[in-house]
Amino acid sequence: MTYRAPLNDMLLALNHGAGLKAAVEAGHYGDFDPDITAAVLEEAGKFATDVLAPLNKVGDRNGVKLADKKVTTAPGWPDAYKRWTEAGWNAVSGPETHGGQGLPLAINAACTEIWSAANVAFGLCPLLTLSAIEALDAHGSQELKDIYLGKLISGEWTGTMQLTEPQAGSDVGALRTRAERAPDGSYRITGSKIFITYGDHDMTDNIVHFVLARLPDAPAGTKGISLFLIPKFLVNKDGSLGARNDIYPSGIEHKLGMHASPTCTMTMGDHGGAIGYLIGQENAGMRCMFTMMNQARLGVGLEGVGVADRAYQQALAYAQDRKQGRAVGSKGSGSDAIIAHPDVKRMLMQMRSLTAASRSICYATAVALDVAVRAKDPAVRAEAAARGALLTPIAKAFSTDIGNEVAYLGVQIHGGMGFIEETGAAQHYRDARITAIYEGTNGIQAIDLVTRKLGANGGASVFKLLDELTDIVRRVEASNDPAFGTTGAKLREALSALERSSRWLLEKLGTAPNDALAGATPYLRLFGSALGGCMLANEALAARSENETAGARHVALARFFAETFAVQAPSLEKTVTDGADAVLAAEAVLVA
Amino acid sequence: MTYRAPLNDMLLALNHGAGLKAAVEAGHYGDFDPDITAAVLEEAGKFATDVLAPLNKVGDRNGVKLADKKVTTAPGWPDAYKRWTEAGWNAVSGPETHGGQGLPLAINAACTEIWSAANVAFGLCPLLTLSAIEALDAHGSQELKDIYLGKLISGEWTGTMQLTEPQAGSDVGALRTRAERAPDGSYRITGSKIFITYGDHDMTDNIVHFVLARLPDAPAGTKGISLFLIPKFLVNKDGSLGARNDIYPSGIEHKLGMHASPTCTMTMGDHGGAIGYLIGQENAGMRCMFTMMNQARLGVGLEGVGVADRAYQQALAYAQDRKQGRAVGSKGSGSDAIIAHPDVKRMLMQMRSLTAASRSICYATAVALDVAVRAKDPAVRAEAAARGALLTPIAKAFSTDIGNEVAYLGVQIHGGMGFIEETGAAQHYRDARITAIYEGTNGIQAIDLVTRKLGANGGASVFKLLDELTDIVRRVEASNDPAFGTTGAKLREALSALERSSRWLLEKLGTAPNDALAGATPYLRLFGSALGGCMLANEALAARSENETAGARHVALARFFAETFAVQAPSLEKTVTDGADAVLAAEAVLVA
Structure with a gap:
């Protein structure tokens, strides 16, 4: 079962759910020509179907190998990566100053979904390179940019992000990797890192590592962390590759999923120290990391969307093909395809509508991040930046929760066959699992949402968004379309619940912060359900104004989401508001 | 990380949540001595910890092998199985007439949870043998019983249940395996079956297969299916083993989880036909299957409980050990164990309370099935049978959904380590996945609940249960214990929601059955949440009347469940009541 990019759904989500059309019309996208969007996505879809999707299972089965301090990827992967860079896909949103196409993040977000759907383990590699590009572009010296940026943007070299150490996972400040100043202005890095994605591989002739380390005289905690660029091979003045640097993969992990993506333990300093170059200022490494965090988290959210869509497409095809039993009221003779059974319909509608909602949330985040840098008016930019910051933890956590839930349903629809690896449904389920964990666990996203995004400005970003969403509900109600069923009422109640719980949390942040933290995860889910529901309704309104048949489909989808998910708000x-006491009693309860 | 049976929780659930104590006191358990319960469970726990738990990872890593038409299990498995039978654990609830201990199903249910927690892939084998025992005991001829029943009860031989064929999964009636009458009164079976659990292995010297097949002159569909006993080795008159029968494993599946449990394709008839013996009457095989279905489904529900508890125990230990970051208001110096963070507390409380609720539901099902055969009064028996029938689909589906959800959280609490197979959290997540599928998918359980269990008697079984649950809520409210928080209100609302949706479904079953079917799965979840919430509250009431400290713990647990899960009702x-239109629109929506 291959993958086909759902271009109509993606364009509807981009233009209407995420608000790209309105932002372009308001002039916030400068000279970007929105007419190219469809063409770019269509080409991306072709490349994904032709080159990436066929390697998804190959990668899962073969995994990666480490021998002689070198990682070998699965058969076909180096060639696919070569085609990837040659076709220019690595450079979609990279800066034009160094060979990128300079397209909006929103377009790249849709592409990221496509790569993730076709082959999430493959797509993860350029996602990390993108973070590296962002850090280097924002904080690197001109000299480092001139040497490395073009190669990273083209994808000729890939990037890694090296934060984690055994004692320093979510708590990055606890890291111990050591950097010493060298007389020539470079640094010598020693230490080791774990969980380094694509820490080594055979797809490119060089790899550019971005490593967090601590100077000998650095303050404790996150204020004493610096960011270094450490190339796998040093680069000569003429751009040719020089000596092998002292950074090596010393182990790879045997993982639940993402088998084709090497997860390396990296060791630096066995031969005198890896040569590294400072990015930004000494002890300001955390700031550099924060720069790229929004986009990286959005990227992982889009992995969730992509895997969900892949799982959905496979389950739908199976449900249309697999015959079993007779549905009530069936008019055919013999067995019906299982899609005729209401419980299977329900699962497929869950899969499709959850995927669509998370897609729209992710795309809206990308539009906000775009407008935050592209709009002319500083007030518009500031407001968009706040919106992007608010939506990022929701895009990451809600979408990856959904990636897992949808992949779960994908297995379920396959019945016993879903448990057999040959079928492929289980791979999506395994691959999706890490997306709720890496780039900040979903619990950390929820805490970020409550403490920094809701709490930062007294809830102003949230209440501004609530106004816009309420307007969508008003338009649903004003449509008087009975096909919307109880959508308007369900969304209105969801928004009220969101507003009340936001106010409750704001109050508790001041008076009883642990009460607020105890409700963070259900609050994020509430937020995503209300937001996603309104976005799907907005898309349905747009679709029905353009085309009756498509409109009816999207109205039914929005209605299903409202009556199944937004209704939980x-x-x-x-x-959120009643549950904190029992949560905080946990340590007393969880003995014996 | 090993496993320790949570004896206190289990006894509380058995005696109070599930009502064993009351049933014994009412005389429904005959001469069963309830004082032995704790001792049996303690011994079971020891065996599980010492013998079964250490093999769980071994089995997962090594899996099983098929060569020369023989399946080899993982290292240590045959020896563990030998110890299992020698210790008498296979015979706990088997009939005393053939060497069983004749203990109540309720006791065996608790044991099944223990085996599943320690090693679910191992425990699955005796679970199937138990189904075979049930079918043979209820429907077999005296001659067959004399030959096979004792060996199955002791576990000296294991049993298999062979229903599924490629075209006949959930739709058993579509099977094609063929049985021909032989002159000596036996039958010759030809055909093949898939997904046969423990279809072959090296743990015993014989295997007794129970195979559904169709006679040449049988009516179509489920009315033309007969059940046959087919031994792997024929049995001589003196009880010694004779010739190898014509039934062989011809393939094994590569599965997402349960690696140590062989899932075989079985081929019969390559050498003239497997010799089989009829169980019950010709063409009455489905009735024989239904006999054992309740208990088999309950057994799978208990697998869900067991895996959930294992995942919880592992996550709790990790959360107490792993240090990361500082919790708000922390008084310690340095990093805190992650259990100090409210979001981790929440996940652990979810895991523990979901596990406890599903445990109580499963045990209550077992008590009902016990009373249905053990009580003296036919009216009591009939009512208990209806209760057991009602609870069975909930016990199966709710508990296995929860097994998956809890195992998901177990991975999440481990963070990045959870995605690494070495950690072991991922195995629980993989193993749990099949429990929502086999023995009737959870969607089929929900349909069974709505159409046959709710619908069968105009809802009488449901409304009777609602009365009992309402009485629990009354006692919670009467306790006036502020520690219950909003438990009473939440449970009352949940029961009201259950009553209203039951009435709505009953009406729709008559007028618009597909509307009822569309709501089956959310209805089952609603039912389980309301029921589980009341049971935990009942246990909390009992615990606090016995012991203040334990009481406070169980009150907090019940409160957490009510405010997090029952609140969703x-x-x-x-x-359920608004969503059918959108579900049934699926085929129009799910194009393009």
Whole structure:
């Protein structure tokens, strides 16, 4: 079962759910020509179907190998990566100053979904390179940019992000990797890192590592962390590759999923120290990391969307093909395809509508991040930046929760066959699992949402968004379209629940912060359900104004989401506002 | 990380949540001595910890092998199985007439949870043998019983259940395996079956297969299916083993989880036909299957409980050990164990309370099935049988959904380590996945609940249960214990939602059955959440009347469940009653 990019859904989500069309019309996208969007996505879809999707299972089965301090990827992967760079896909949103196409993040977001759907383990590699590009572009010296940026943007070299150490996972400040100043202005890095994605591989002739380390005289915690660029091979003045640097993969992990993506333990300093170059200022490494965090988190959210869509497409095809039993009221003779059974319909509608909602949230985040740098008006930029910051943890956590839930349903629809690896449904389920963990666990996203994004400005970003969403609900109600069923009422109640729980959390942040933290995860779910529901309704309104048949489909999808997911908002509100005492009693409960 | 049976929780659930104590006191358990319960469970726990738990990872890593038409299990498995039978664990609930201990199903249910927690792939083998025992005991001829029943009860031989064929999964009636009458009164079976659990292995010297097949002159569909006993080795008159029968494993599946449990394709008839013996009457095989279905489904529900508890125990230990970051208001110096963070507390409380609720539901099902055969009064028996029938699909589906959800959280609490197979959290997640599928998918359980269990008697079984649950809520409210927080209100609303949605479904079953079917899965979830919430509250009431400290713990646990899960009932009700239109629109929506 291959993958086909759902171009109509993607364009609807981009233009209407995420608001790209309105932002372009308002002039916030400068001279970007929105007419190219469809063409870019169509080409991306072709490349994904032809080159990446066929390697998804190959990569899962073969995994990666480490021998003689070198990682070998699965058969076909180096060639696919070569085609990837040659076709220019690595450079979609890279800066034009160094060979990138300078397209909006929103376009690249849709592409990232496509790569993730076709082959999430492959797509993860350029996602990390993109973070490296962002850090280097924002904080690197001109000299480093001139040497490395073009190669990273083209994809000729890939990038890694090296934060984690055994004692320093979510708590990055606890890291111990050591950097010493060298007389020539470079640094010598010693230490080791774990969980380094694509820490080594055989797809390019060089790899540019971005490593967090601590200077000998650095303050403790996150204020004493610096960011270094450490190339696998040093680069000569003429751009040719020089000596092998002292950074090596010393182990690879045997993982639940993402088998084709090497997860390396990296060792630096066995031969005198890896030569590294400072990015930004000494002890300001965390700031450099924060720069790229929004986009990296959005990228992982889009992995969730992509895997969900892949799982959905496979489950739909199976449900249309697999015959079993007779549905009530069936008019055919013999067995019906299982899609005729209401419970299977329900699962497929869950898969499709959850995927669509998370897609729209991710794309809206990308549009906000675009407008935050592209709009002319500083006030518009500031507001968009706040919106992007607010939406990022939701895009990451809600979408990856959904990636897992949808992949779960994908297995379920396959019945016993879903448990057999040959079928492929289980791979999506395994691959999706890490997306809820890396780039900040989803619990950390929820805490970020409550403490930094809701709490930062007294809830102003949230209440501004609520106004816009309420306007969508008004338009749903004003449509008087009975096909919307109880959509308007469900969304209105969801938004009320969101507003009330936001106010409750704001109050508790001041008076009883642990009560607020106890409700962070249900609050994020509530937020995503209300937001996603409104976005799908907005898309349905746009679709029905353009085309009756497509409109009816999207109205039914929005209605299903509202009546199945947005409807949970009032219950989630109660969990947020009533549930803290019992959560905080945990240590007493969880003995014996 | 090993496993320790949570004896206190299990005894509380058995005696109070599930009502064993009351049933014994009412005389429904005959001469069963309830004082032995704790001792049996303690011994079972020891065996599980010492013998089964250490092999769980070994089995996962090594899996099983098929060569020369023989399946080899993982290292240590045959020896563990030998110890299992020698210790008498296979015979706990087997009939005393053939060497069983004749203990209640309720006791065996608790044991099944223990085996599943320690090693679910191992425990699956005796679970199938138990189904075979049940079928043979209820429907077999005296001659067959004399030959096979004792060996199955002791576990000296294991049993298999062979229903599935490629075209006949959930739709058993579509099977094609063929049985021909032989002159000596036996039958010759030809055909092949897939997904046969423990279809072959090296742990015993014989295997007794129970195979559904169709006679040449049988009516179509489920009315033309007969059940046959087919031994791997024929048995001579003196009980010694004779010739190898014509039934062989011809393939094994590469599965997402349960690696140590062989899932075989079985081929019969390559050498003239497997010799089989009829169980029950010709063409009455489905009735024989239904006999054992309740208990088999309950057994799978208990697998869900067991895997959940294992995942919880591992996650709790990790959360107490792993240090990362500082919690708000922390008084310690340095990093805190992650259990200090409210979001981790929340996940652990979810895991523990979901596990406890599903445990109580499963045990209550077992008590009902016990009373249905053990009580003296036919009216009591009939009512208990209806209760057991009602609870069975909930025990199966709710508990296995929860097994998956809890195992998911177990991975999440481990962070990046959870994605590494070495950690072991991922194995629980993989192993749990099949429990929501086999023995009737959870969607089929939900349909069974709505159409046959709710619908069968105009809802009488449901409304009777609602009365009992309402009484629990009354006692919670009467306790006036502020530690219960909003438990009483949440449970009352949940029961109201359950009653209203039950009535709505009953009406629709008559007028618009597909509307009822569309809501089956959310209804089952609603039912389980309301029921589980009341049971935990009942246990909390009992615990606090016995011991203040333990009481406080169980009150907090019940409160957490009510405020996090039972609180979802009103939303689920709306999904049931408002959501059908959008579900049934699926085929129009899911194009393009």
